[in-house]
Amino acid sequence: MEQKVDKKEIQEQRVRGYFIQATKDMLKGEGLKSLSVRSIAERAGYSYATLYNYFKDVQTLVFECVKDFQDECVDFVLAEIKDDVRGLPAIEQIAKGYIKYFVQYPGIFELFFVERVNQMSNNSNTLEMIYNFLDRLTSSEWEYCKTKKILKKEVAESKRNELRYAVMGLLLFYNNRRQPASYQEFTAMCDAVIRGILRQ
Amino acid sequence: MEQKVDKKEIQEQRVRGYFIQATKDMLKGEGLKSLSVRSIAERAGYSYATLYNYFKDVQTLVFECVKDFQDECVDFVLAEIKDDVRGLPAIEQIAKGYIKYFVQYPGIFELFFVERVNQMSNNSNTLEMIYNFLDRLTSSEWEYCKTKKILKKEVAESKRNELRYAVMGLLLFYNNRRQPASYQEFTAMCDAVIRGILRQ
DNA sequence: AAATAAAATTAACATTGTTAATGTTAATTA
DNA sequence: TAATTAACATTAACAATGTTAATTTTATTT
Numbered sequence: 328m329e330q331k332v333d334k335k336e337i338q339e340q341r342v343r344g345y346f347i348q349a350t351k352d353m354l355k356g357e358g359l360k361s362l363s364v365r366s367i368a369e370r371a372g373y374s375y376a377t378l379y380n381y382f383k384d385v386q387t388l389v390f391e392c393v394k395d396f397q398d399e400c401v402d403f404v405l406a407e408i409k410d411d412v413r414g415l416p417a418i419e420q421i422a423k424g425y426i427k428y429f430v431q432y433p434g435i436f437e438l439f440f441v442e443r444v445n446q447m448s449n450n451s452n453t454l455e456m457i458y459n460f461l462d463r464l465t466s467s468e469w470e471y472c473k474t475k476k477i478l479k480k481e482v483a484e485s486k487r488n489e490l491r492y493a494v495m496g497l498l499l500f501y502n503n504r505r506q507p508a509s510y511q512e513f514t515a516m517c518d519a520v521i522r523g524i525l526r527q
Numbered sequence: 528m529e530q531k532v533d534k535k536e537i538q539e540q541r542v543r544g545y546f547i548q549a550t551k552d553m554l555k556g557e558g559l560k561s562l563s564v565r566s567i568a569e570r571a572g573y574s575y576a577t578l579y580n581y582f583k584d585v586q587t588l589v590f591e592c593v594k595d596f597q598d599e600c601v602d603f604v605l606a607e608i609k610d611d612v613r614g615l616p617a618i619e620q621i622a623k624g625y626i627k628y629f630v631q632y633p634g635i636f637e638l639f640f641v642e643r644v645n646q647m648s649n650n651s652n653t654l655e656m657i658y659n660f661l662d663r664l665t666s667s668e669w670e671y672c673k674t675k676k677i678l679k680k681e682v683a684e685s686k687r688n689e690l691r692y693a694v695m696g697l698l699l700f701y702n703n704r705r706q707p708a709s710y711q712e713f714t715a716m717c718d719a720v721i722r723g724i725l726r727q
Numbered sequence: 728a729a730a731t732a733a734a735a736t737t738a739a740c741a742t743t744g745t746t747a748a749t750g751t752t753a754a755t756t757a
Numbered sequence: 758t759a760a761t762t763a764a765c766a767t768t769a770a771c772a773a774t775g776t777t778a779a780t781t782t783t784a785t786t787t
Contacts, residue, residue: 335733342734360643364775374736376777385775440699441641443560451708458706485723489689492696492720499640499695506658520692523685524724535764542765564744574767576746585744 343381345371351392358434359442362389386445389438393453396435397460403428404464414477415525417468422494422521425461430510433502440495441503461491478527489524543581545571551592558634559642562589586645589638593653596635597660603628604664614677615725617668622694622721625661630710633702640695641703661691678727689724 349370353362364385368375382388407424408417429436439457469487472478478486497517500506507513549570553562564585568575582588607624608617629636639657669687672678678686697717700706707713 363773365773375775376737377735379776380734441703443703451705454704454706458700458704485719488716488720489693489723492693492700493689494692494696495699496692496695499699500658500692503641503643504654504658506654516688519685520688523689563742565742575744576768577766579745580765 339381342373345373346378346381346388347391347395350388351395354389354392354396354434354438355432356434359437362434384445389442390444390453393439393457396432396438397456400425400428400435400460401464414468414472414475417471418465418490419521419525421464421468422461422490423517425464426494426498426517429498430501430513436498436502440499461494462487465490482527486524490521493520493524539581542573545573546578546581546588547591547595550588551595554589554592554596554634554638555632556634559637562634584645589642590644590653593639593657596632596638597656600625600628600635600660601664614668614672614675617671618665618690619721619725621664621668622661622690623717625664626694626698626717629698630701630713636698636702640699661694662687665690682727686724690721693720693724 346367349367350362352370353366362385364378365375367385367388368378371378378385378388382391404421404424407427408420412420429439439460444454465487469478469483473480473483497513497520501513507516546567549567550562552570553566562585564578565575567585567588568578571578578585578588582591604621604624607627608620612620629639639660644654665687669678669683673680673683697713697720701713707716
């Protein structure tokens with residue numbers, strides 16, 4: 328009897344996976360605007376109603392992609408930074424990689440930080456994971472700064488907060504309001520702001 | 528013949544005003560989520576299709592509220608600050624008032640910074656007005672800092688940018704992701720971040 | 728092979744933005 | 758004043774959306 332349950336579980340997870348993969352593809356491609364129950368289901372190879380046999384609603388499905396995208400973003404950022412750099416320059420590079428990822432995939436930016444959340448997906452675990460995402464990426468480097476006496480504990484704490492919010496603001500203005508107007512100006516602004524915050 | 532045109536113009540502007548007022552009321556109340564062509568028209572006392580005799584589409588109508596809300600926000604902020612304060616403390620108070628306004632009216636925050644824009648409303652004049660909004664509110668105080676030699680020109684410029692983006696990040700996380708979880712924690716965080724940036 | 732359980736689909740509904748056709752006033756002309 | 762026309766407003770309709778219920782198809786068990 329154990330086996331039967333397992334088999335059923337495996338199959339169910341497989342189908343769930345098809346829907347999740349379809350959703351992820353669309354989020355990375357067209358973005359949130361072209362995402363719909365019908366378009367997801369079509370891409371997954373099922374009818375639209377089948378989705379509701381596996382997910383409570385479309386918001387729940389969409390929020391199940393968060394974890395995967397975070398993992399992908401971590402890989403993306405790690406690939407961007409030179410591994411001999413430590414401390415403040417490392418933090419700068421991580422922040423820039425992080426920004427680059429969310430500019431490349433504005434749909435994922437929307438999903439993480441913008442899209443209205445409902446009860447279900449509003450499981451505050453996910454929300455906190457999102458909130459602390461940049462902090463987790465940079466935490467070891469902040470530690471490095473503290474142990475190497477580059478920064479005092481309180482200063483590091485303060486800069487960490489400032490960086491988290493400033494990066495978010497930069498992304499919001501550029502992704503949602505096209506300000507600054509060109510990518511060049513935008514990266515120059517990122518540079519200035521990040522360095523301004525990290526400078527002692 | 529001039530008169531007839533004027534009269535027509537006046538009446539048209541009046542009706543437009545009814546729709547705009549209805550939209551503004553809803554944005555301040557229920558927010559963007561409950562906003563629809565039908566709900567706006569009902570509140571304005573017209574049928575939903577009448578709206579299209581006065582506005583190209585609903586997005587255009589909604590974006591016509593931006594200017595009015597900016598004026599309102601300016602009044603709100605000015606009422607919050609003590610008028611004997613100048614320079615950095617004044618900038619701090621302005622930033623806090625600005626934050627307070629957009630926390631009080633999350634629907635207006637969404638309209639200004641979050642909602643997807645289309646071709647028409649994407650008249651970059653409005654977008655730039657939004658982008659520079661906090662800067663306009665604080666500009667005279669930054670000038671004050673420079674003329675009184677409190678800050679060097681480049682430092683002031685840098686801090687102005689950092690503040691703009693950090694304030695946006697704070698609002699985005701709190702309004703859209705309920706992080707920090709309580710209003711108390713949030714205001715404490717605003718305090719820390721704003722002071723961190725403004726501290727020489 | 729028949730009965731039953733599981734999975735997937737079609738049909739349907741309510742809500743949305745938008746347009747076209749129609750009705751209803753107000754203004755102009757004869 | 759009565760008929761015509763222009764302006765304005767409304768109803769009807771469509772397509773797209775999320776979601777649910779009923780139904781059909783497929784797989785499993787007896």
